[in-house]
Amino acid sequence: MIDIASPLRLRLDSAALLHNWRWLAKAGGAEAGAAIKADGYGLGAREVMRRLAAAGCRFFFVANWVEAAALMPLPAGVSLSVLHGVGDGDMIAALTLPVRPVLVSIEQIARWRAIGSGRACDVMIDTGMNRLGLRVEEARGGALDGLAVETLLSHLASADEESPQTERQLEAFAAIRDAIPARRYSLANSAGICLGSDYGFDLTRPGLALYGGVPRAEAAGQIRQVVSPEARVLQMRTVPAGETVGYGATWAAPRDCPVAVANMGYADGYLRCHAEAGGARWQGQALPLIGRVSMDLVAFDASAAPGLAEGDWLTIDYELPTTAARSGLSQYELLTGLGSRFERYWV
Numbered sequence: 564m565i566d567i568a569s570p571l572r573l574r575l576d577s578a579a580l581l582h583n584w585r586w587l588a589k590a591g592g593a594e595a596g597a598a599i600k601a602d603g604y605g606l607g608a609r610e611v612m613r614r615l616a617a618a619g620c621r622f623f624f625v626a627n628w629v630e631a632a633a634l635m636p637l638p639a640g641v642s643l644s645v646l647h648g649v650g651d652g653d654m655i656a657a658l659t660l661p662v663r664p665v666l667v668s669i670e671q672i673a674r675w676r677a678i679g680s681g682r683a684c685d686v687m688i689d690t691g692m693n694r695l696g697l698r699v700e701e702a703r704g705g706a707l708d709g710l711a712v713e714t715l716l717s718h719l720a721s722a723d724e725e726s727p728q729t730e731r732q733l734e735a736f737a738a739i740r741d742a743i744p745a746r747r748y749s750l751a752n753s754a755g756i757c758l759g760s761d762y763g764f765d766l767t768r769p770g771l772a773l774y775g776g777v778p779r780a781e782a783a784g785q786i787r788q789v790v791s792p793e794a795r796v797l798q799m800r801t802v803p804a805g806e807t808v809g810y811g812a813t814w815a816a817p818r819d820c821p822v823a824v825a826n827m828g829y830a831d832g833y834l835r836c837h838a839e840a841g842g843a844r845w846q847g848q849a850l851p852l853i854g855r856v857s858m859d860l861v862a863f864d865a866s867a868a869p870g871l872a873e874g875d876w877l878t879i880d881y882e883l884p885t886t887a888a889r890s891g892l893s894q895y896e897l898l899t900g901l902g903s904r905f906e907r908y909w910v
């Protein structure tokens with residue numbers, strides 16, 4: 564096989580991932596699991612799971628059975644749950660793989676009772692989000708009687724904001740814990756963990772903050788950046804004063820200007836909204852983005868980096884909270900949008 568080097572890559576920081584997981588376990592006052600759906604929020608679920616499992620993380624969550632199957636075989640001692648539960652077409656996967664469904668409706672519970680009955684499952688209770696989960700009155704009405712429930716979950720709708728809904732959900736979940744037997748109880752995502760150990764119960768389920776996202780002010784300065792996109796310079800050029808760069812000619816050179824054209828664009832999830840304030844770094848120097856982002860290309864003003872040459876790697880500015888604030892994208896979108904052309908490498 565020919566070995567072809569990728570011209571764009573994601574630098575993934577192992578130590579930062581583990582630091583974030585440990586901080587979240589401490590802040591939440593409970594054992595911390597990990598949400599690794601959407602291919603580990605774009606980092607690569609298998610590598611994230613391998614690293615966290617080696618550090619002692621035991622509970623992992625993906626969205627669906629395709630994601631679960633891709634993670635086989637699991638590391639020893641690890642449990643994997645599928646957050647969307649079992650649809651009609653999922654039963655073979657659910658009975659074959661060493662993975663638990665998170666049952667989310669009366670229909671799914673009936674399906675599980677008919678075939679999987681004695682087997683362990685997780686259950687999602689809806690405490691006010693009205694997304695997935697059994698209604699509280701359904702759960703209290705006996706819908707779960709006789710099921711071997713491992714983890715009983717609920718999910719917070721507004722924990723990243725100041726909202727009275729969050730405390731209402733906490734109270735509803737505490738009442739459910741007292742009424743419904745399960746081996747363990749789990750409520751908090753990343754933002755919920757920042758609210759302190761009242762929200763921790765037995766197990767937390769961080770996603771975003773593991774990967775460098777800062778869901779609330781309490782985590783600022785604690786969570787470390789994990790993901791840094793890097794793109795290669797394809798061409799250096801000098802744009803004469805007054806000439807423009809890129810589609811729509813939106814940027815004109817104020818003077819003769821060195822410009823670096825790099826190997827990344829909106830097809831890689833680096834969307835056009837970065838044009839306003841995006842940038843890159845090379846050897847500590849800042850290179851502002853100029854003009855529009857193209858499908859596979861983006862240009863930077865290289866005035867501050869006189870030694871920069873074709874083939875050099877630029878590190879793209881991608882600190883999640885600030886990039887979200889200036890781009891209008893959420894920190895979740897910034898992570899999960901990163902495309903398949905990036906080669907993921909861990910340091």
Ligand SMILES: *Cc1c(COP(=O)(O)O)cnc(C)c1O
Pocket residue numbers: 598600646718751752753754768769770771772
């Ligand atoms: C995605 C998800 C999480 C993780 O949420 P973050 O906000 O990324 O920490 C936890 N629980 C459930 C049910 C989820 O769907």
